[in-house]
Amino acid sequence: MALSKAAIAALSVLVLATACSGGGGTTGDDDGGDGDGGNSRDAAVQLYQPPRGFSPLLAPIGPDQLIAQLHWDALVSVTAGSEYGPRLAESWEVSPDGTTWTFHLRDDVVWSDGEPFTADDVVFTYNLYANPATGSAYAGKFATVSGAAALADGSADTVAGFQAPDDTTFVIQLDQPNVALIDELVQPTLAVLPEHVVGELPVDGLAENPFFREPTVGIGPYVFQRWVTDDQIEFHANPEYRTELGLDRVFAQHLTTDAAMAQLETGEIDFAQVAAPDVGRVEGIDGVTLHRAEGAGVMALHTAHDSGKLADPRVRQAIMYAIDREAIVEEALAGEAQVVDTLAHGPDWAVPDGLTHYGHDPDKARELLAEAGWDPATEVRIEVVPGQRDRDTTVTIVAAQLQEVGINARVQNYQAAELSASLADRDFDLLISSYGLFTMDPASMNSRLTCATIGGPNISGYCNEELDRLLAEGIATSDQAERERIYAEAQRIVNEQVPIFVLYVPNTLAATNDRLQGFELNPSAVDAFWNAADWSLGG
Template identity: 30%
Template sequence: MKNKRALAKALAAASALSVSAVSQAGSLTVATPQDPGSWDPIDTFLVNWASLATNVFDGLTYRGPDLELVPGLATRWEELDDGTRLRFELREGVTFHNGEPFDAEAVKFTFERLLGEEGAKGPQRSNYTAIESVEVIDDHTVDFHLSEPDPVLLTKLAGYGAMIVPPGYIQEHGDEHFNSNPVGTGPFKIVDYRPREDVRLEAFAEHWGGAPKLDSVTYRFISEPSTAVAELQSGRVDIVIPPTIPIGMIDTINNHDGIRVVSVPSPTVEAIRFNTQSGITADEKVRQAMIMAVDRQAIIDSILAGEGKVIASFQSAQSFGHDPELEPYPHDPERARQLLDEAGVEPGANVQIDVRGNDATFGEVAQVVAAYLQGVGINASIQPYETNVLLNDIIPAGRTGEMFQQKWGGWTFDYDNTAYLMYHTGERWNPYDSDEELDRMLNAQRGITDRAEREAMLQEIARYTQERALEMPLYSLNALYGVSDRVQGFEPAPDNRLRLTDVSVSE
């Protein structure tokens, strides 16, 4: 009788599995504008990486489109020792895509690698330097020992460098192999990667959160916006992710049968940053004048079709640290000319604006900015670069012109993650400036556990950077997705980090 019950149970499970397999049938194709070049979590800061890799890797925590922080590979956590120790209880029964078990040793390995020599080669380590060590308590418990409390750490653990990686696989195959053949614990696994062309994912049925509804997902790297939209119209692409879709093509998509644009407010902000070390932009008055010369609301109305908001500092209204009382610099060409005269800048002075060559919308914005600068006597030329070259070579090496485009995802929704990386001395995105007072404020706010006090300090930092005019804050952007009507269960992520587990397609 016992054997019969076991057989019946097995047959029922097989039947359920068969039904599940039928319901999972379907493939999705996503257009993304950029190949990150490496799938290793510690090698990247790119939103285009996260829009795919959120499906391949898991962190100890997870934050979805609703922006709520929930358990990921950790089922619970608690603060100990006044916030300088975090204890995580880990999910049991989880395996990596290669069958390797997930446990406390995998967590320890991940963070020792991130904070060690390998992590030093990439841009993520500075986000996690509060972590002094990771202690294994038992197979499913770890303690993070911190040099000081980090009020944003739990959110950081939900993305990018903190994604948990398999120790055995990396030790056997090496870091270079892992870059192109990553293994995680996420709901999809990478099965084929053709650099600059596409990457194909298959459902990982053993995922701890349940099998995805899709069988497979293909991400195609399409840098040209018009090509991506044409592929959406033809049905060869199901989703086009931000920031691909030009504002001017919104109506084209919405007026085409079977596809639509889905817009959601996002933390993404755009600015033109200044070389504060050399050239006319080394003068604070000149930088202030350039900001006042540009009518940013007119840019939003005319080029962005209202899909954005003017910002006073380099953060969106969704960011913790945003000060609603902080007013943007006014559009005041007359005052701009006065400041330029006070700074001794002769009419006809030249500046260069470096931009991402594949960003069609910002290309238009840069042209308008140049026209406004011309109106106050400054000649601005625009220098386009391939995105990876600009971000990995030109900016970090301090080889830009007087001005350069900076788009920032603000994915932690906390101004610390923007301000520290943009303004602290020696950081990758701060190749020119060094300010002891600003360094002091940035360091101090990280040790504040009182939420209201820390928010006030972040707002003070925003005011300070505005006074120094370290960049020309332009606008926060809505995230624009192009979506086929055959896509079911799609929820747009404000930060582009799509989790496709519950997405399906209708034929």
């Protein structure tokens, strides 16, 4: 099965996943001050991979999610306390039967061009998300909204279940109960778009419209101004933002791990994500604070199930037994991670006892490979976009350990464009990736593992009808005991079938220059800029 361009882009984060110079100034040609002597209310932040643009319809790559948090906004998001928190929606509730979700919107929001924000913008945007014609990666998320099927087959122009009873109320009416719908809206955070601007663009292929490379209107605290270089963006404070902002400009630039560490030491950047091996180095930098949180996502290997190369579950189990995940955590991550045996590793009630722990057991791996009739001449590539030290070390170790049990594994380095071609051809064996929010509700598995999301977030193309049935049941009831029973069955399937090779849950690590005030670490690395509106400079 071919993946959409949106799904292909999703994997780029995975390959993921998860700044500029001048100590708050900028590089490139001058457009209002640069260098250390520039505007003292300018901040510089690192992006761990080059950003692509601002299209929320495309399945996200990590840096795109980060810059979107500056320019756009959404109904809800995840807070630093790992809770669902208000954004454009002040509050929300779900009906007892789980079929009607009602969001109450703020009444003090306008777009950066001064146009009012209303529930009509939300209805418009969610229709785009639900419409496959736009190239949306999220049509599968909204397949159970009343009228979504009619939009998809062309018999309706809009989704009947997206409603705006008044300017500050947005309603989602479902054909089937979903008591965990809120989780779908924060993975990733779904930005709202301006109907008065985007509504003038053609619907077909909208996801890749040039508008999203240089958007002219935003609603976030810092709106796009210009691309300084291909991987550096200048943002200006949104003059219409609902609260007073503490910065005038934010510069976001891709920097490798090594470059980011160097610029933290010289004070040239104010924020960077930190690789686990650099924790000690960061803790020794004067004027820099290390932030640490238990991770919510996973580092995992993905295979294209439809390619058939690793189709036998015994082969996938063998790969898990062959990898010494505990040793990788110690060697590649300096202990800054935990090993788990299923994708959704929280909350506690959602992880049953008795799951198979894939400890390091090379003999067991060889036994399973023999049972499966594995051909040792079969080449297995471990695909990675290099440049992040922890995952570079991880894939090197994994390759050696697979070779030890008779799997002809080799590391394949890709640039992002090369990887996109391989993804389009469904030609990847073990692609390392970091992503997800798998600690708040086990419904977080749905987008990665259900048949309906193949072509979108389910980039592995895994489809299991029994798992689909259980995951559908899990969101159809609010009875806690029943949900616990359902997800225990679902987790055992995932644990046994190994649709995704979960390696570990890395801690979320970041560093800030002490002059950057108001930063709060989000446990989701791709939500690092979630509270940028609260940032200011001091010292």
